[in-house]
Amino acid sequence: MKKIKKGDLPLLWEHLARGALLYLPLNEDGVVNFAPWQKGARVNLDSLNTVVPPKNLVFPQSETYVHFEQKADALDFTPVQEPKGDYILFGVRPCDVAGLTVLDRVFLEDPLDSLYENRRRGTILALACNEPDQSCFCTTFDLEPGFAPAADIMLWDLGEALLWQAQSAKGVALTQNMDVYLSEATAQEEKTAEQLQVTAAAAEAAAVREQEWALDGVKAVAKEMFDAQIWESLSRRCLGCGICTYVCPTCHCFDIEDFSRGEQGERFRCWDSCMFKDFTLMASGENPRPSRKERVRQRFMHKLSYFPARHGGLHGCVGCGRCVRKCPVSIDITQVIKEAGGLINRA
Amino acid sequence: MKAMLQKIRKEAASVLASGEADLVLGWGKGPLWWQSYPAFIEEEKETGSLTWDPFCVPNLSKYLLEELWVKQKVALFLKGCDALGFNQLLQDKRVDREKVLIFGIPCSGLIDPQKVERAGLHQGLHSVEHQGGELVFSYKDDQKKEDPSSFYYDKCLTCRHPNPVVFDMMLGDAVAVNPQERFAAVGELEKQDVSERYRYWERQFSRCIRCFACRNVCPACSCRECIFDLTDPRWLGKANVLSENQFYHITRAFHMAGRCVDCGECARVCPVDIPLTSLNRKLIKDLNELYGEYDAGVEPEKEPPLITFNPGDPAAFLES
Known part of the structure; x- marks a missing residue:
């Protein structure tokens, strides 16, 4: 596994933003939402969920897909050019990664939604939750606050650094040639991340049990x-x-x-x-x-x-x-x- | 706090037992510390579930619009800000005063869960209550005591009517009225030049997710059919684009002009923190300056400024 020092993150973001559109949780007027990163942007990786989930990047709240115009003899249709180019979603929480998986079942199965398919091309870097909120209950759905299997790269917050693990071909590709920013993680750091993952899941499950409800009933x-x-x-x-x-x-x-x-x-x-x-x-x-x-x-x-x-x-x-x-x-x-x-x- | 809760339960039980009311609107408590929600109590035996704590913020009076269709008499609890909203419904002739029994609750301010979170006090929190002059945060094994002043909703800090202006029975002693200047933020915005101010509002309205919570919670928004819901003609397009969002918020603000009671509920419920209070207060301030002081919701029988015409009213817009 790799790691990146938190102090080096702005350099990494600058690097990533050169090759792709980079989305990060940004603070605007006190509200944290995913938005395109620019140098000097107020990144917030500490708050858990953004107000609006990252679904609006793959399934925008409004999306125009065809223009039409009445010509002399016929109605003329012009499809809107779909956005191209790479984009990277950095700092998505595991529940939100799972949310995208749910959307995939709707839009990528027959009949395939090509608008969604096109926008779903991004690379996802998920950030584990060390300390879930009282209102979190992802464990109810057999998800883990500290792990997002469907993410391309999984990140764990170790305090001074983020532990970095590529989990897909896209993730591996992005990790290559990144030695300037990434270094090898120690066995101890890997163990710490594993421990954080276990603790977070246990804490959330305990809180959920404290509220005395379970999905079995449903x-x-x-x-x-x-x-x-x-x-x-x-x-x-x-x-x-x-x-x-x-x-x-x-x-x-x-x-x-x-x-x-x-x-x-x-x-x-x-x-x-x-x-x-x-x-x-x-x-x-x-x-x-x-x-x-x-x-x-x-x-x-x-x-x-x-x-x-x-x-x-x-x-x-x-x-x-x-x-x-x-x-x-x-x-x-x-x-x-x-x-x-x-x-x-x-x- | 506990004394008030006892009074609330006692009065609720009493009016249901006597048949004086067939429904009581109060607040119930959910499992998480900030969850104090509108409760509909119809049986005397359920009154023990009523709560009163620093999170009983929802105004209960708008529920009268639906409930009075089927209920003979509804008893409800109103804080100062809620009472202003109730009076607005009264002025708009949307509720029948005779069918409502009001218990007034003097309120010295409620606690904003976002401020608790920002202070990092929320993890593992079980409950928050006033004790003496302090705010007590209770956790599984310990407690923390804080000065409540840094946790009140912004709208509570500028509240001019903490003691309900309309009631049948007041449940406590009047609290001190000591509001901060409510037009301070408007004043700051007015200092900006037009393009700077425009960019500010552009940014706010761009964030809107068009959930309509601000409209639905508003006690001055009680039209049976809302212009923004009409599909033919479709005045407000469904696309979330800046121009439509601006049209929605500005039109709504103007519809509220002279009718907004400044209860702050729109800003409280906004999931993306659009400072709607500043927008509404700008109109209140302008109306006060143009047509004389008017405090919506305080005296419902007094005609609002935009309903009356005086030959001496300023009409600069006609002269230019």
């Missing part, structure tokens, strides 16, 4: 959950905003709209939210999810029941805790999981 009662009482009480306090869906690393619903002025316009797709009342509004005026109850139920059922049923048991939640932290009225998916567990006990 697996057993997924079908019965549809008529559960909780949807009534949760939806009553829901504000109907889209925070939970838009800060979610796995939510992937989108809408397609046209923007046109005069004789020309463009067609774009953009994130949509099942929390919005017009999400299922049909042209006829019929709305199969007329109240907040159906909408709140949909969001949780999709993540915990429908998605795993369709994708071989893979859940549509990676336990990043963003929705738990950001919901203005503390609607908490872990409480839904707990209630579902309670359903079995009552049955």
Whole structure:
């Protein structure tokens, strides 16, 4: 394994940014989100999750894909040139890497989404979490706060340095010719990282157990959950905003709209939210999810029941805790999981 | 803090037992320290789940819009800022005062979880409560005591009405009113030249994720059908691009002009920390300067400045 001294990171970033677009968690007005790195940018590798997950880099909130223009004899279509060139995502947390894996199941399986496929080409350097937050629960989904198997390169924070391990062909390629910045890690450092990984997972799992909920309940009662009482009480306090869906690393619903002025316009797709009342509004005026109850139920059922049923048991939640932290009225998916567990006990 | 909690539970139980109200809106507690959320209590036996702690920030009054369709009388607890929002709903004729029973809670400020996090006090935290003049942070095996002043929400530091201006019964003694100057941040922005200020707001609005939490939480946003939800015509395009985001925020701010009670909920719920308070306060400040002091939410029967016309009103925009 390799390592890089933290003091050398700006030099490394400068080097990486020469050959590719480099995204890092940057602090703008106190808000940390992934953004293109420039010299002097305020990088923040210490805060755990960015507010907006890196999904917006592979699946932008708005993406125009065709321009159209009314010519004399026909409507003329011009596809938008898709972005090319390498990019690197540095400092992605393991839950967010897992989030991309969930999105892959949606967009890269048949029918293949070429816009997504093109944007998914980047190289991912994941950063292990040494100290998960109270709202983190990735271990619930058999993920590890300290390890992201799907990342191209895995980094562990050792205090003074980052331990560096290439995990894919892309990762190996990026690691080559980097001797100026990287040095060999000692056996002791490797052991420390291993220990950090174990401690983080244990700490998070212990915190989750302290809250007394587990996923087993959901697996057993997924079908019965549809008529559960909780949807009534949760939806009553829901504000109907889209925070939970838009800060979610796995939510992937989108809408397609046209923007046109005069004789020309463009067609774009953009994130949509099942929390919005017009999400299922049909042209006829019929709305199969007329109240907040159906909408709140949909969001949780999709993540915990429908998605795993369709994708071989893979859940549509990676336990990043963003929705738990950001919901203005503390609607908490872990409480839904707990209630579902309670359903079995009552049955 | 504990005395107030007892009063809250007692009054809730009493109005449900007597049938004086068929619903009580209060706050319940989730498993994590900052999770104090709106609770809907219909049975006397459930009143023991009500909570009162430094995180009971959500304003309960907007829930009346839905609940009063089915409930005969709703009792609810209002802090100072919540009471202003309630009065705005009253002025907009969206709630029937006769169907509401208000318990007022004098409030000396609530705690901002983000400030707790920034101070590094959040790991392993179980609960936070006021004890004497101190804020006590409880962990599994120990406690830390801090001066509460550095943890209050910004909006609490500038609060001019900590004692509810509307109530049927007040649950505690009035607290001292000692607000910091609320237009300070606006003043700083006004000092910037136009292009600098424009770049500042461009940066803020670029961050918007269009979740509409600011609108949905706002007690002055109570239209049955919102212009931003209309699909025909589609006034607000769905694309998250700067021009649409600007259109959304600026239009909303102007719709709030003279009606924003400055409760700060929009800025609190914003997931990307857009300083909406500064935007709203700029309009409040301008209105005060143009049409005389007006404090939305304080006297709902008093006509707001943009609803009234006086021949002497400044109209420079007509003369140029």
